[in-house]
Amino acid sequence: MVNSAARINLAKALEAEARALGFAACGFASAAEDPVRAKRLEEWLGEGHHGSMEWMKTRLHHRRSPQDLWPEAKSVIALGMSYAPALDPMALEDAKSRARISVYAQGKDYHDVVKKRLKALARWLVAEEPEAEVKVFVDTAPVMEKPLGEAAGIGWQGKHTNLVSPDHGSWLFLGAIYTTLDLEVAEPHRDQCGSCRACLDACPTGAFPGPYQLDARRCISYLTIEHKGPIAEEFREALGNRIYGCDDCLAVCPWNKFAQEAQGMREFLPRAELTAPRLAELLALDDAGFRALFSGSPVKRIGRDRFVRNCLYAAGNSAESGLLDQVTALTNDPDPVVADAAQWARARLTPSL
Structure with a gap:
């Protein structure tokens, strides 16, 4: 992409196609390294807060930025798919003979659902821009989906460290498409947690x-x-x-x-x-x-x-x-x-x- 108008038009068309495929949120960020983001990751790992998840540490060099994983990448398309539940996730708290399974795991495996839609969006993009190269990711690669989502403007990382959307709350499955296209990037979403600490106080452990x-x-x-x-x-x-x-x-x-309860996504x-x-x-x-x-x-x-x-x-x-x-x-x-x-x-x- 060369001129700004063409970049803006492509971004709008991308957003429309993403929504048609079931994504509730779509934004664009640079693939370049953010030193602040990289430093926070290093500090978290340095404090041992990753526990036994050693893959977080061994692939640190790839997690620092999209370009550390794929040097040719210029932009990131950050995407969110809503799985907002119809029922109160806390409703079974006192039903001791029953088991509580996290909302996200009560339907079909989101890895399969989101990746299928990501691939469809990537194919659409390459059809529109044949020179584009793309790679799709959902949760199983060294990709920092939450900070990239914040950088792309689709939400902010709340005090619980998960992404929060002003439109979809905390219920978003995240995915990313890395591309060699130079897309029009968004402003990072501003933090809107304010003085609230409900998530911090709710943690049982x-x-x-x-x-x-x-x-x-x-x-x-x-x-x-x-x-x-x-x-x-x-x-x-x-x-x-x-x-x-x-x-x-x-x-x-x-x-x-x-x-709102996830609409049109029967898989969830x-x-x-x-x-x-x-x-x-x-x-x-x-x-x-x-x-x-x-x-x-x-x-x-x-x-x-x-x-x-x-x-x-x-x-x-x-x-x-x-x-x-x-x-x-x-x-x-x-x-x-x-x-x-x-x-x-x-x-x-x-x-x-």
């Missing part, structure tokens, strides 16, 4: 050392999804009945009042069997049953053993004596982490003499 800081080692999403061993006892009670992820810091964000509608599953049924899952239940779901990636480990912590927090036989049986599970979780849960459910 105190995972926020301060505003805009997350210690993943204390985060329930990290503990239930990324962490592979036994979860430290200091966090087990705080897990409550959360068995995959946690929505608390997102759900309490006041900006969600502007978010919750599957009935995942909205309020019974712990008793989940504890009975063997590997084959787990794979069948979570086919096409992001939950499948953690495997049966880690999943049942999480369910056992929830069982231990449930005060449901009817789960004791199942829990006791799992103390002999071949996986030592599952057996350890079962022993803890059995002790919690066994009446004191």
Whole structure:
């Protein structure tokens, strides 16, 4: 692209095509390095807040900027797809015999859905601008989607470190297209959190050392999804009945009042069997049953053993004596982490003499 008018027209056409494909937000940022953004990432890693997610550190040189991953890139198309829920994510907080699965994991795996639409948008762009080269990313590459989304003007990183949109609240799946085109970039979105600290105060495990800081080692999403061993006892009670992820810091964000239930994206509608599953049924899952239940779901990636480990912590927090036989049986599970979780849960459910 050479002249400014042509760049602006292409940006408008891109936004229109993105919305036609189901993206709720679209913006443009430079692919060049932002020293402030890179420094924050280095500090976060230096403090060990990434926990066991070593890939964050080993690919630091690629995460610093889009051009460090792909030197030919000039612009980033940052995109957001809404998954705003129809139901209150906190509604099951006191339903101790039921399990809570994060909103984003109750429908089809967003990696597949978003990537398919990103590829369609990339094909459209190349058809419009044949000289363009493109690469698409959604969550599995060393790409800093949240700060790039802020730089592209589609939202700002809130005090919970997630992107917040003034139109869609905290409920956005993020993706990015890197391109060799020199697009008209946006102004970074200004922070609109103000004095609010609802997200910080809502965290059950105190995972926020301060505003805009997350210690993943204390985060329930990290503990239930990324962490592979036994979860430290200091966090087990705080897990409550959360068995995959946690929505608390997102759900309490006041900006969600502007978010509407995701429309036109049937893939993100919750599957009935995942909205309020019974712990008793989940504890009975063997590997084959787990794979069948979570086919096409992001939950499948953690495997049966880690999943049942999480369910056992929830069982231990449930005060449901009817789960004791199942829990006791799992103390002999071949996986030592599952057996350890079962022993803890059995002790919690066994009446004191």
